Amino acid sequence: MIRKLLRNAGKVVIGVGLWPAVVLGQASAPIRPDSAAQHSAAPVASMPSVAGVWKGPLSIPGGTLPVQISIIQPGANKLIATLDLPAKRLNKVPASLTLRGDTLIFYAATVDCRFVCTQAGEAGQELRGVWSQPGLRVPLVLQRADPNGAGTVAVEKTAAVKATTYHIEAVRLTSQPGNVALAGTLSIPDGAGPFPAAMLLSDMGSQDRDSRQGSYRFFADIAATLARQGIAVLRLDDRGVGESSGNGPLATTADLMRDAQAGLSYLRIRPSIDPARTGLIGHGEGGNVALLAAAQPVPPGFVVTLAASGLVGLDLLASQAEPLSAADTARTGQARRQAWAEVLAKAAKLRTSGSNSAQVETYVAQQRLKIKSEERKQTEATLKFRRTMLEIVRQTASNDQAQAIVVNMLRQRYPDQDPALARARATDLLTPWYRYYLKFDPQPSLADVQCPVLLLNGTDDAEVNAATNLTALEKGLKGNKRVSARRLPGLNHWFQTPAAERIAAADGTVEPVVAPVLLTAVRDWVLQQGSR
Structure with a gap:
């Protein structure tokens, strides 16, 4: 029955993401109010x-x-x-x-x-x-505080890096070929400089300059933090997003590299920015774009990758969960809950029929293992299906032929899904970006990267596995003696503070925030470049 329920859910796999926190540090026990019965307060x-x-x-x-x-x-x-x-x-x-x-x-x-x-x-x-x-x-x-004014705050010297003020400027530049107009924001420390600088490069998909995901503003938070510590940061709307022209799905990873080079050129001619200490910080695919740019004749001064891939595009995409509709997700969740409800109902019957506690607990444990085993099989089947579908896209040159095959595959696997969703999914898989990325291999160009590189990955990243991808990148960069790699415990693909370490707002909600350990690692490493 368990297998039937899960199979009837449409053979759906739900991708699990972790959502983060506000403050990091050594874990401590929850603090409770002092008991009035134990302590008497003085008047x-x-x-x-x-x-x-x-x-x-x-x-x-x-x-x-x-x-x-x-x-x-x-x-x-x-x-x-x-x-x-x-x-x-x-x-x-x-x-x-x-x-x-x-x-x-x-x-x-x-x-x-x-x-x-x-x-x-x-x-x-x-x-x-x-x-x-x-x-x-x-x-x-x-x-x-001064009762007659806003008050002053004496800041203790708790950090080695001195905080500063900064301002923002609107930026417009052009990427060639094609005269693609890109718009964004430059966060630059106040003062004469020259300051080190970095351009932020977004992950796959069309992102705005803040790399916004709901209320989470990944790039905006990085830019503000680094600018306060003396590092200028440029972030742009992706092609076809916000104030930037162009069409994101038509742009390949190579096109995005040219956008990165245009941003670097803009930063290097600014009088308050040090061109020798101007680099790229890329998230996901943006990290691979940064490494591609570093292999070119005029490389950036440094590269920081945040969950970059070390695998061929098809291998990376095939390891990720298949995008699902809300109805598919709800159906899978309902099947899982129903299967578990049946287990609990059977356990209750066992108790009333005279089974002892040990027998009931054994039955429940066995059924839990069966449910997990069935879900694991469904996950493996979905990943196999996804790889087969992507391989067909990669090998079929005709868009019409490939679309017909993909739509048919999706409708057979998800028979209850709206046919329009299957057609839309097939269309996405046949964009120039997708076709290019399926064949993209980051390894060949890594031997040409000689600038300093910092590789960062969260250990809880469900989209870009840290162990697999960091190992592959380190191997490809082994000829570069200025490469550092770090695995950041508990962080997901968006480098959010783990939920258990966040502070709730007054209404009880907990918003995702960038993990301080990431911000500190990037800041400290960037400030070291060119200072030796």
Whole structure:
């Protein structure tokens, strides 16, 4: 029955993606409010000077976040505190306040964080202590803000890299051949420079300059972080997206390399940018585009790849989950839930018929293994089907003939799917980009790459396997003595902080954010280039 339910779901495989977090660090146990039964607070009237607004920078991996605690004293023996974390859009979050001797303890249950501190400095104008939350435990100093102004924040020197301000400029340039107009944004540090610079190159598919996925703005966050640390960043709308002209599906990986070269040329003539320290940072296919550009006669000053492929295009694409409609996904989920419900119902019958706990547990464990085995078989069958379909596209020169074959294959495998979806899928597979990428092999050009290269991949990347692809890239680049490779634990294809390490917003939602470990790794490595 289990096999039948899963088979009737349309032989669908769901690609699983991980969605990330806000702060990284050593894991710590969840913090709980102090129990009033265990600790008796001293009268708050004994410390009236604590009332006011306190501000300071919270150190996190890769930078700082502004923190503000506001304390008011509505009565002789009462203090009320609220917490503001502007970067997380958390405002006026209620916080409990406990006084033990000269120690103040703030606890905000909404975000599960605690600040244990004492007043310090001249006339008690500072709160010094330790900020704790799941995944983070760091020293924190807050200063009393000027009651007549916005207040000032004294930033401790917690990072080796000095933060700076930056501004943004609209950019328009032309890629040849074809006079393709590309538009984007340059984030550039304030000051005379010359600054190191990088151009961001997006993954396959048409992306805007922010590489936006819902509320997640991968490239915008990278650009802001690097610009604050003295690195100029150029990011462009892909062809046919936003303010850029051209047609993305008609552009091949080689065309995208020429777009990258146009961006490099633009950056190198800017007077405030150091042309010798101007490079490319590419995500997914963008990483392969960057490596292609590095093999040309005028290479970039450096290359950073974020989940670049080391395999032939067909091999990479064949290992990924087949795109599914919402109906297909829902049908598969329903089949899985129904199969498990039947297992639980049978387990209940076993209990009522006199089976002991050990027998019931054995039955449930066996059925769980059967379900997993069946799902694994379905996954393998789908990947085999996908490879066969892509191989037909690669070997069939006629678009009409290839489309007819692909549509027929899709309709046979997914008989309940809307025929229009099968035709649209076949059309996508026959675009110039797709046909080119199926034959694209990143290996031959790697021997010509001699600039510094940083290879990064998340260990939880379901689209570009870190072990397989990083190993292949390292092998192809073995003649280059300036190559570094890192596997970043727990990160997915979009380098998002793991969900377990995120801070929830006031409404309980958790938005994906770029993992600080990625931002720090890129920043530190780029700043080292040309400084030896």
